[in-house]
Amino acid sequence: MEKIKRTFVIDLLKSADYGKNVCVKGWVRTKRGNKNVIFIAVNDGSTIKNIQIVADASKFDENLLKRITTGSSVCVCGVLVESQGGGQAVEIHAATIEIYGTADETYPLQKKGHSMEFLREIAHLRPRTNTFGAVFRIRHNMAFAIHKFFHERGFFYFHTPIITASDCEGAGQMFQVTTLDLKNIKKTSNGDVDFSEDFYGKPANLTVSGQLEGELAATALGLIYTFGPTFRAENSNTPRHLSEFWMIEPEMAFYEIDDNMQLAEDFIKYCIHWALDKCSDDIEFLCDMFDKELIDRLNFVIANDFVRLKYSEGIKILEDAVASGHKFEFPVYWGADLAAEHERFLVEQHFKRPVILTDYPKEIKSFYMKQNEDGKTVRAMDVLFPKTGEIIGGSQREENFEKLKKRAAEMNIPDKDIWWYMDTRRYGTVPHSGFGLGFERLILFVTGMANIRDVIPFPRTPKNAEF
Numbered sequence: 001m002e003k004i005k006r007t008f009v010i011d012l013l014k015s016a017d018y019g020k021n022v023c024v025k026g027w028v029r030t031k032r033g034n035k036n037v038i039f040i041a042v043n044d045g046s047t048i049k050n051i052q053i054v055a056d057a058s059k060f061d062e063n064l065l066k067r068i069t070t071g072s073s074v075c076v077c078g079v080l081v082e083s084q085g086g087g088q089a090v091e092i093h094a095a096t097i098e099i100y101g102t103a104d105e106t107y108p109l110q111k112k113g114h115s116m117e118f119l120r121e122i123a124h125l126r127p128r129t130n131t132f133g134a135v136f137r138i139r140h141n142m143a144f145a146i147h148k149f150f151h152e153r154g155f156f157y158f159h160t161p162i163i164t165a166s167d168c169e170g171a172g173q174m175f176q177v178t179t180l181d182l183k184n185i186k187k188t189s190n191g192d193v194d195f196s197e198d199f200y201g202k203p204a205n206l207t208v209s210g211q212l213e214g215e216l217a218a219t220a221l222g223l224i225y226t227f228g229p230t231f232r233a234e235n236s237n238t239p240r241h242l243s244e245f246w247m248i249e250p251e252m253a254f255y256e257i258d259d260n261m262q263l264a265e266d267f268i269k270y271c272i273h274w275a276l277d278k279c280s281d282d283i284e285f286l287c288d289m290f291d292k293e294l295i296d297r298l299n300f301v302i303a304n305d306f307v308r309l310k311y312s313e314g315i316k317i318l319e320d321a322v323a324s325g326h327k328f329e330f331p332v333y334w335g336a337d338l339a340a341e342h343e344r345f346l347v348e349q350h351f352k353r354p355v356i357l358t359d360y361p362k363e364i365k366s367f368y369m370k371q372n373e374d375g376k377t378v379r380a381m382d383v384l385f386p387k388t389g390e391i392i393g394g395s396q397r398e399e400n401f402e403k404l405k406k407r408a409a410e411m412n413i414p415d416k417d418i419w420w421y422m423d424t425r426r427y428g429t430v431p432h433s434g435f436g437l438g439f440e441r442l443i444l445f446v447t448g449m450a451n452i453r454d455v456i457p458f459p460r461t462p463k464n465a466e467f
């Protein structure tokens with residue numbers, strides 16, 4: 001048979017071109033059969049579904065058929081046939097089979113049903129499982145939907161630096177970036193590390209957020225968003241924290257807190273809608289396998305308005321719950337930073353839908369948030385989701401130069417670190433707002449996976465940077 005162009009499995013399965021000569025390339029998931037006929041399930045990553053190859057054993061070299069095992073890679077050409085067996089619409093009756101690479105009995109993905117923990121240890125191979133194929137296809141689709149959402153609304157994708165010499169966000173411990181020889185550190189006369197010898201001539205870190213630079217762009221281009229990796233060196237070993245995660249940070253000139261909330265709600269709903277629409281095979285698989293309520297939960301979020309609630313009202317609800325006997329591990333009082341258990345109570349038990357919590361005490365939020373008239377609270381907003389908890393953090397920004405300067409001083413942020421940020425308030429300042437969506441938190445919600453380590457290809461967590 002002459003060489004034919006390869007077709008993706010996803011297209012073959014939709015095709016009704018029976019009798020056509022086709023060619024498929026992929027990895028063998030299973031092989032079964034008898035001495036007369038062999039059935040090979042091939043997956044090429046384009047879809048969660050496999051295509052069934054039927055090979056007449058008498059037409060092939062016995063040795064070749066033996067070398068086709070789970071995990072091996074093949075090119076199969078043959079005739080597309082309407083399938084007789086149940087479970088699939090079409091199959092290929094093989095005319096030629098070429099093996100690219102064999103996989104012997106040491107291939108770790110021989111059988112189904114490995115634990116998530118085991119699969120994390122073989123994160124280099126886990127994309128070849130149904131589960132991780134589904135998660136990573138959804139992850140791609142979410143990234144695409146995010147760019148589409150913003151592009152359609154006139155936002156510009158703006159690239160903020162990964163390496164930064166400022167830590168004004170206060171979002172947590174930073175990873176230091178240095179080319180100094182750690183075995184031979186030069187000190188200044190007063191005993192400090194001599195950073196003048198370092199690559200940038202001063203201490204530098206990996207960014208925890210692109211927001212501050214994003215604000216520079218929004219106060220020029222109007223509407224911008226960032227989408228890139230961010231790094232936090234905090235020692236959080238939870239199913240919701242990574243030390244390297246991706247964040248989407250839109251920043252909008254002339255937006256006040258209500259506009260900000262509406263954008264966040266529209267944005268998340270758009271992404272979930274996209275996932276249900278474009279990733280239905282993968283989502284149905286994950287729903288069947290891990291989380292029977294997944295699809296209902298996704299539809300529910302799209303169909304219902306998010307609750308808008310002030311922090312003070314939230315505290316009141318939690319205090320009432322405590323008064324009527326509900327036990328929390330952490331204390332509830334005005335001024336406390338909410339723990340995951342408090343957020344989940346509001347979302348899952350009290351309102352039973354996503355909640356946007358606003359107007360937090362200024363002490364537990366960043367210096368740049370717009371100060372309310374009461375002198376106690378700031379115009380912060382956190383979007384809280386069922387199961388996932390906090391998915392978005394954001395705020396209206398303080399645009400008043402004097403107020404911002406005073407708050408920065410109170411929080412011991414040196415002017416030498418933020419003089420450039422302050423310039424946005426010095427020259428043509430405008431009301432503006434923005435937020436950050438944790439990309440992996442979104443993927444957690446959309447896939448129904450239980451652990452954030454299973455929605456990013458190569459998770460980075462304390463004591464873990466393999467692969």
Ligand code: 4AD
Pocket residue numbers: 169171208209210211232240241242243245247249250390391392393394395434435436437438439440441
């Ligand atoms: O609430 P955060 O710290 O907000 C900011 O960084 C602001 N500068 C955003 C802005 O206004 N432009 O982080 C934003 C979101 C959180 O709501 C959460 O979804 C996610 O980022 N996030 C993490 N995701 C995974 N692992 C971690 N360690 C995370 N820390 C925050």
Ligand code: MG
Pocket residue numbers: 382390392393
């Ligand atoms: Mg936050």
